[in-house]
Amino acid sequence: MHHPIFFIDSFLKAIGFENAAAYSHVTHSWLVMLILIISAVLFVKGIQLIPTKGQNFFEVLVEGLEKFMVEITGPEGRFFFPFIGTVFLYILVSNLIGLIPGLNSPTANLNTTLSMALCTFVYTHIIGFKFHGVKYIKHFLGPVWWLAPLMLPIELIGHFARIMSLSVRLFGNIFGKEMVLSILFGLAGLYLAPLPILFLGILVSFIQALVFMLLSIMYFVGSMEHAH
């Protein structure tokens, strides 16, 4: 199998960073951040009452996302929309960027997805402590006090399974797509053979971004509501 050629890696190598290929996912996630920031700044320069084309697009996108979220959380969950929106847009763009030949998905590396899953995990508990104070511990102790020594490890295992499942699902889907694509490129010729997988890749990119967002919302809602 040929080693894939990535534009950014070769460019960084050309200007003197010998190790650039080892940090491919980091440089590509910088690229995704640049794309998001630049498009936001360009399109939304000077927000007007009658929106321009770019502003219209972003308004529809953000409004749709917010409606989607508030349907699940109710209005008291509106304060964490910035986190949810950022996660969705970032994951979506990083998934889709891998479909362009010569670019790599940052989410096809476990480190990227794990970092995002850890952010969700930490923020879940911050929200829990913010809403319930010290009583948030009750979430981990089960319904009755004499079950607490049994329920505590069970709940802890469940919470760590959340990190694992969030990160490994996204990583596995995107990495698998990249793998299938590169094998098909290697085996079946360069032209139209990988096309169906590319279509599937668009679907998977969208669904995985949606699932990550949906699960983050669900976890936040779970830490916001009262202990059972």
Place this chain on the structure above:
Amino acid sequence: MLVFMPDTALCFMDEDLKKNIKTLGYFSTVGMAMALSVAIGAAVGYYLDKYFETGPWLTFIFLGLGIAAAFRNLYILYKKAKNL
């Protein structure tokens, strides 16, 4: 279900399709949550056993806890899915 969706499709989908996708996304997590709970329980038990040198006992105890956590996850998912 298998439709082509551009990235802003979320905002234009009709309610039925939106609900279907939400449910699909949510229930696609069931299997993984279950398997990973068992795996994490077993792994924690195994390494605790290695650390304390207590034979196979902690592995079995934590495996049981992991399986219990898996079913508890299923129960929580079921309860949440009712008002999705």
